[in-house]
Amino acid sequence: MELLKERIRKEGIVLPGNVLRVDSFLNHQIDVELVSRLSDEWYERFKDEGITKILTIESSGIALASIAALRFNVPVVYAKKSRSATIGSDFYSTKVVSYTHGQVYEVLISKKYVNSNDKILLIDDFLANGSALKVLINLAEMGGAKVVGAGIAIEKCYLKGGKDIRALGYRVESLAKIESMSVDGGVVFAE
Amino acid sequence: MELLKERIRKEGIVLPGNVLRVDSFLNHQIDVELVSRLSDEWYERFKDEGITKILTIESSGIALASIAALRFNVPVVYAKKSRSATIGSDFYSTKVVSYTHGQVYEVLISKKYVNSNDKILLIDDFLANGSALKVLINLAEMGGAKVVGAGIAIEKCYLKGGKDIRALGYRVESLAKIESMSVDGGVVFAE
Numbered sequence: 001m002e003l004l005k006e007r008i009r010k011e012g013i014v015l016p017g018n019v020l021r022v023d024s025f026l027n028h029q030i031d032v033e034l035v036s037r038l039s040d041e042w043y044e045r046f047k048d049e050g051i052t053k054i055l056t057i058e059s060s061g062i063a064l065a066s067i068a069a070l071r072f073n074v075p076v077v078y079a080k081k082s083r084s085a086t087i088g089s090d091f092y093s094t095k096v097v098s099y100t101h102g103q104v105y106e107v108l109i110s111k112k113y114v115n116s117n118d119k120i121l122l123i124d125d126f127l128a129n130g131s132a133l134k135v136l137i138n139l140a141e142m143g144g145a146k147v148v149g150a151g152i153a154i155e156k157c158y159l160k161g162g163k164d165i166r167a168l169g170y171r172v173e174s175l176a177k178i179e180s181m182s183v184d185g186g187v188v189f190a191e
Numbered sequence: 192m193e194l195l196k197e198r199i200r201k202e203g204i205v206l207p208g209n210v211l212r213v214d215s216f217l218n219h220q221i222d223v224e225l226v227s228r229l230s231d232e233w234y235e236r237f238k239d240e241g242i243t244k245i246l247t248i249e250s251s252g253i254a255l256a257s258i259a260a261l262r263f264n265v266p267v268v269y270a271k272k273s274r275s276a277t278i279g280s281d282f283y284s285t286k287v288v289s290y291t292h293g294q295v296y297e298v299l300i301s302k303k304y305v306n307s308n309d310k311i312l313l314i315d316d317f318l319a320n321g322s323a324l325k326v327l328i329n330l331a332e333m334g335g336a337k338v339v340g341a342g343i344a345i346e347k348c349y350l351k352g353g354k355d356i357r358a359l360g361y362r363v364e365s366l367a368k369i370e371s372m373s374v375d376g377g378v379v380f381a382e
């Protein structure tokens with residue numbers, strides 16, 4: 001999607017350690033108009049799939065997933081990385097390692113909000129090694145839901161996450177695919 | 192706002208420890224259509240204030256703030272509760288105690304995203320003791336921004352947060368005001 005690529009070219013900053021900083025428009029300050037356009041594109045690609053729910057993981061997926069949920073006219077659920085007083089005791093849980101934080105989290109979702117009638121679209125800002133998506137697939141399937149696919153803003157195609165998840169049979173639609181990037185050379189897009 | 196009160200009456204669960212669980216529509220699963228209506232109401236109340244930015248804190252404020260940002264046609268910024276590789280080193284920071292988690296967090300916002308041209312509307316799901324709002328006011332004012340006010344979904348009026356923040360001169364617009372609540376008696380709304 002050219003609009004997103006342009007924005008990455010203009011404002012994205014490649015940092016050492018294979019980090020792409022897009023915090024001016026995607027995951028700290030968020031250009032919600034841009035995210036609406038991303039949502040239109042995900043909708044275009046998944047509109048015939050009978051999506052009943054959008055699922056993401058806190059925190060950086062929430063803004064994108066919420067705006068996508070408006071477009072699909074379905075509720076959004078975000079998996080939580082901590083047990084709060086409000087989640088109750090009846091949840092599915094699994095573990096994940098954060099790509100940017102390096103910590104291990106327990107990730108939780110209330111059993112009430114995924115069930116066998118659900119056709120779920122996963123939404124996230126980045127796809128790198130795929131650990132967040134795998135956790136979400138795991139949680140959704142624990143509840144008997146069908147995972148229709150994933151809508152991703154930025155995929156780092158030189159990492160194995162996207163390949164792994166597609167190999168498992170899930171459809172992944174990434175709107176900007178990065179073939180390589182470096183502090184000196186910037187971002188090179190696939191295709 | 193009757194629509195929100197009705198939903199709380201229907202689906203809200205009062206738990207011991209003064210917790211109101213609204214995770215079926217507001218902060219785990221989110222009814223984005225309802226949040227759109229809340230945003231319309233905040234827009235109605237703040238539309239003449241020249242808002243340039245919506246500010247919230249991760250995670251439970253993000254969905255509401257993002258949808259409100261669409262309504263106001265401005266960017267949203269969410270303050271972060273941890274230092275990730277993507278936030279960089281040039282940020283304002285302060286401390287906050289979570290009402291539902293009981294932990295102390297460092298809260299951060301990149302200096303690039305609050306400045307003296309900004310007229311900021313704070314958005315959050317709950318107002319209880321006011322610690323999150325006070326932190327956001329603090330961060331915004333560190334950057335020289337003007338805080339126009341706060342749009343809150345649910346205020347626990349029997350706690351001092353709202354009173355404190357109004358006494359400091361900030362406008363707070365809460366769409367459902369709870370006068371009291373108990374496990375046995377349920378929720379009693381103010382007015």
